[in-house]
Amino acid sequence: MFAETETASVKNVNRKMDSVIHVEKLNKSFGNNHILHNFDFDLLKGENVVVLGKSGSGKSVLIKCIIGLMNPDSGSVNVLGKEIPELNHQELDRIRVKVGFLFQSNALYDSMTVRENLEFPLRRHWIQKNKETVNDLVMEALTNVGLAETVDMMPSELSGGMRKRIALARTLILKPEIILYDEPTTGLDPITGKEISTLMLEVQKKYNTSSVIISHDINCVKLVSNRVVMLIDGICYASGTYDELKVSTDKKIHKFFE
């Protein structure tokens, strides 16, 4: 019994050391609504993990706790060796350079051109570069998503799929180690959704990023995931590859793959 506990403990420490994100016993409630209950989660380097769960199950809350947009009620959120809830504003900014976030609604700044949208994170994170270097970085990020010609357009002139790609380019411009995707294919047609999923894989290969992907789109899950985590009733209900979970006989898991 003691040996088993010790082995589990050693495994846990090893996993924590390999993880770029380590979440342990995370609790988050809104009033009487308990969203996350002792939630445990790990993201290993170079891994694409999809978090699957029903709407309102706390998937977005989880990644907002990871990026420090929300404070957990209790528990540990460790990103690249830093305990997020304990960081001050400056320390949090330094971590955020290494963690990109693709918002569900794209969150492009309506009043800025595509170029200004992409330059914004560079200027705000005090990354001092001359005008030519900034321009090269902007064009590189846009070329990566196949939209170099939109550089001087306004977000309102772009389609949903193009906006998603531009948002991804803005996320990539700081060359993050980790990317958090909040429902990247929601609201897109199946073809564009597949294009975005493929793009996410290309990005992972090119920049060797690790990703947490929140998604309901089972095609996206199948295509991009190395591992799937089921978030049900506020806990990590199951974890495994897409193929492992698809053949699960558990009713709660099976529903998602029907």
Place this chain on the structure above:
Amino acid sequence: MIFIILSNDSIHASVFNFKSSLRIIAMVVSADIWKSFLSETGDIARFTGRFFTEFPRPRYEFGEFLRQAFYIGYKSLPLVAITAFIMGLVITIQSRPTLVEFGAEAWLPKMVSISLIREIAPVITALICAGKIGSGIGAELGSMKVTEQIDAMEVSGTNPYKYLVVTRVMATTLTIPILAVLADTVSLYGGFLGANIRGVVSWDLFWNQVFDTLVFGDVLPSILKTFFFGFAIGIIGCYKGYNSNKGTEGVGRSANSAVVISSLLVFVIDLIAVQITDLLQLN
């Protein structure tokens, strides 16, 4: 002449009626409404308090402040100027018959200039700005909030409160007084035209009378209060937008309530300013 003598009984009855009226009002305005009113007031106070803690700290967003000052101030110039001109014109035309009745037509420039400079031009400017700028800020920040642009800003290493709120509040606080001074001037031109529609008042006579009438105590308090108008319009617009929720419906509500609350605050501040001016006997 009729004297109304109140007996002790009737005084008691009046006091009783007053108390029972208050009780009825308190019952009508339920506890929930009081609770939400006090909670909202507390939130606005906290939001305003945050402005004073964030404002002096670096990093200073001069670029965004200038951009906002351009949009808030420069872009409102035509609207404020046209409205002020019309107000000056209308006030003069409306006042003339009454002054003629008392044989005091010669006092028209004096009366009009006092009304316009002390009260009408600053308050009308503030109300126009509450409508145009307050709703604009409420809607803009509200839509940024519901489309996660404010969160995106924070992730991009920006303090959204400093970047969005402090710059806008500073812009409204500093540009609305400039707009009010412009409105003062343009409204007097309107007054001059109004005085010459039915009568004949020479250019020199009109302006001599205006400048003879107006004293430091008329102009300074009226300009000083516009700084407070500007601050109130900015902070309420930002508060409503920054705390917007419930999607696009919430954005509309934010814009609407930003206008309602900031317009109301303009009158409350005006009332307080007039009382202070009166107590200090500035005019």
